[in-house]
Structure formats: C-alpha cells, structure tokens
Amino acid sequence: MSDEEETQPTDDQKIEIAKWFLLNAPAGEIQYIAKDMKAVLQDETLYTTAAAVAFPLYNKSHMICLDFPDRSGEVMVTPFSEISENEYLDPRTAQVAVVDHVNQVCRRARPANDEELPTPYIEEYRYALDIEVTKYVSEAYPKGICSVYCVNGKDVEEPGLDFELVVVISAARLSPQNFCNGSWRSIWNVEFKDEAQFVEVRGTLQVGAHYFEEGNVQLDAKHECKDSTMLMSPEDCAHSVTTIIRHHETEYLNSLQTSYSKLPDATFKDLRRKLPVTRTLFPWHNTMQFSLRRDIQKSLGLEK
C-alpha cells in the first residue's frame, strides 16, 4: 500500500462510496449500514443524496414488503410493481402504495386507477396464478410473501396476443441478535405465447445468508432455470405453472444442500486439508529431517 498522502475524495466520490456501501448491504441490514455510513461520512447532505439513490434500488432488488397504513394488506416493492419511483401497485387489493424508500415504510395508499390495472381477461390468469402461488408459498415457506404482476400485455382483452406475467417470491429471516440473516428471492417470468399455444417459464432464484458473530461469512448463490407447459384455461395454467415452480425450487434447495454436504471432505479440501496425507500432525520437532527430505525430494525431481 502506498504511503503517499491520499487527497481527500471529492463530494461526488464520497456519494458514490456511500451508495456502494448501501447497495451492497446484505438482506435486512441496510439500516445498520446506513447508521455506520452516516458516522463515517460525517456529512448529512452527502449521505442524504446517496441514500435517495441507493435505497430505492436496494428495496426493489430485495423486493421488500411493506404494510399498508390501514393494514388492509401488503405491497411488495419490486421493479415489476413500480408505477413511478415512489408508487407501487398491489394487484391483490388493487391499491397503489406511496412509499418512503429511505425509511422503508408505506406512507399512504390510494385505489389503483384503470390504466394501472390489467384487463379482465389478463386478470383472470393473474388472479388464478396468484391463488395457486399463494397457496404454495404458504406451504413451502414459513414466512414467505409473493405476488403476481402483469409486465407485458396488460391491455390484451382477448386471446390472440401474447402476454407475460411475473411471479415474485421473497422470504427473509432476520435474526440480528443471533448475528444471522438470510434471504430467498425467486423471480419467475411466465410468458404466454398465443400462437404456439404454450407457456414458457423462466426462473431466477437467489439465496443469501450472513453470519457475523466474531467474523463475517456470507453465502451468495444464484440459479436460473427454464421450463414450459401448455396454454390452457387460467386455472389449469395456474396449477401447471405453480407445479413447475414448486418442482424447480425444491430441486434447487436439494442441490444447495448437496453443495454444503460436499464441503467438509471435498470442496474445502481443495483449499486446506484437515490433516496431511500422513494423517498425523506435522512433526515440528523433526524439522531438520524434513528440510533434508525436501532437498532430497527436490533433487530427485519428486516435487511438482
């Protein structure tokens, strides 16, 4: 590391740094990072500028869930439910939430107007899928939330045109007192292709965990998958798509467990063995012998 005096970073650079720290906060930890960042920056104005940009991106990426002020339901902050920077649609209750990103709360709600909602034709599919997915999520996740949005073709009024729905599932487990936080996010794009009469399903699953008692260890895992089914009635499609989602998510969880189970004896071994090949501890007292042996090994060309 160079010893020269670093010139103070510019205000813009400081803002970029603050944004970077905030955006890279693990699930559920942005407020802690915010507090520490403020202390390090020592400048309210710069921090506020950075937070105004970073928080919306973070919230959408982590698909945070906020309660409506009147407790009539929840809204998920996602790129798919975004009406404008501070407004997010909840199709289930047909309301739009006005959101304070930096404080991560919903300030107020208003009914969604017609242009913001899909047509009755699309809504049939969206609603049926929502019912099935909600049922699945309540069975598979102790504390999962989900929603279904129309991201393409929401004005389609009858068969003949393609449209696309997105299923988002998010589960977060925050246990700061145990120094452990984790999150699961799935995004399933469901494309209804009218001409071919089939439905293409593409999923992105992202899992993270952070354990930080006297240390800092994080898991970051991501997986993509594809599947398809026939275009049928809304209820049959919903059932089929949900079965696909359930299947792939279960498979993925199993493969994560397999990855973990290979760690102690296989994967980790590529980094450091538990014991040398001799299966005994290193003979430190026999150092002279070892130096000699190594020289012999070298001269015999046995070393790699």
Added chain:
Amino acid sequence: MEAAMGLMRRIPPKHSEAALSALLSLLPHHSADLLSQVDQPLQVLCDVDSGKEFILCEYNRDADSYRSPWSNKYHPPLDDGLYPSQELRKLEMEANDVFAVYCDQYYEGGTSSVYIWENEDEGFIGCFLIKKDGSRTADGRRGYLEEGSWEAIHVIEVVPLDEATARYCLTSSVMLSLTTNDDSSGAFNLSGSIRRQMNMDLPVDEGHLCNMGRMIEEMESKLRYSLDQVYFGKTKEMICTLRPPSEPVQTSLSEQTNKRHS
C-alpha cells in the same frame, strides 16, 4: 472507527478489498488503525534471485519495498532498508523452510512466507503467511472449485519469561472464498473472514519454531473447523429455515452421513 469496523463486518467478504480502499480514502487519519485491524487480501511478488514467490505484508515492508524471505533482499532494491539481526535471520530462514513443507502437507501447493523481527525486551515477533489458490485452474487438485482462495495471517509475539519458558501470543486471521458453478446448482459462493487469538506459556527446550509451529497448526485446524461447521453451518441452517426441505427423512440421513465423515 467503530462504524468503519461495523461496515467491514457487513459488506460481502468478496468486496472487502474495495470496501477497505473506500474507507481509507474517507478516513485517512485512521489509516493505521484500519490497516492493522482489517485484513486485506494477500499479494505476492517474485524473488529475482530464487524465482520463488513471497507474500507481501506490513511486516516485510519498508517504504514502498518488500523484503523477500528467500534472498533477504528488498524488491525494488532499497539502500538502507530494515533487516532482522543475524540471529533472527537464521531463525527466519529455518522457519521459512519448515513452514514451506507444512504448507505443502496441508495445502498441497500454495505460497508461504515467514518474517521475523525484533521486539522489545529480547522478544521477537513472527509473521507466518499462507496464500492458497484452490481454483481448478490453479492449485485445486480435485477440480471442485471454479474459484477458491484461502489466505492466513498469523502474527505471533514471543516474550521470554525466564531461562526455560516463553510466552507466545498468537493472533490469526483467515480469509477464504469458494465458488462452485455447475448446471444443476448454479453459482454457489461462500466467503468469509474470521480472526482469533491464542496465548500460551511454553517451555523452550524444543526451540521457538516448534512451539510457534504447533500453535499455528492447532489454530488453523480450529479455524478450519469453525469456518466449516459453525460459520458455513449457520448459513446452511438459515437457508433451511427460510425454506424447509420437503423431504425431512432424506435430509437427516444425509446429515447423519455428514456427521460420520467430519
């Protein structure tokens, strides 16, 4: 400063170099503290004489040059650099040779370096470093890892207590990262860092190197176990809490098999 350490505990370990850089630029007055309390990824240089690699750290640095433990020369050359005494240099050379074999035995590759220099009161400080790249393109023998690195820094302070005993204070940090990537499970990355301390009073009849070596070996085994079972284990537990596996019987079978192997 506390806030800075708080940030370092939360930022994903793979970004820790960038995070430290950012903090150093924001808090130049705390740079000494930051550099000593936050572990940075280890860098290596190649010794011009022997062609062997050596690890760079604050303990072999003088101005902008680094001293190689193999040739005892500064890279780039320095007119009046600091050197350990002849006696300590002898110990340092022996330590490097032996530690290299230790490294081979446990790491099946990798680079090691040891630096020793005077401390007050006839004591000395030794810094033992290991850097292993376990990715399949480097030293990963079994080819599991797309990316993998283990870096260990052990700083051990030795103070003679009397003719026959000495006190050893060891502070160890391990930073590791592993990434597997295949079709069925996608990208899987576990990374982290932990730091621990250990103090022991030991007889010196077998020599300092023996004592230091054994402490480091014990510490590394503890850290490896801790990372594997506790730290990685907790993240796995978290996942299963988020979305419990739907076939509990199979899970406990595989967990039992795990327990038998570990």
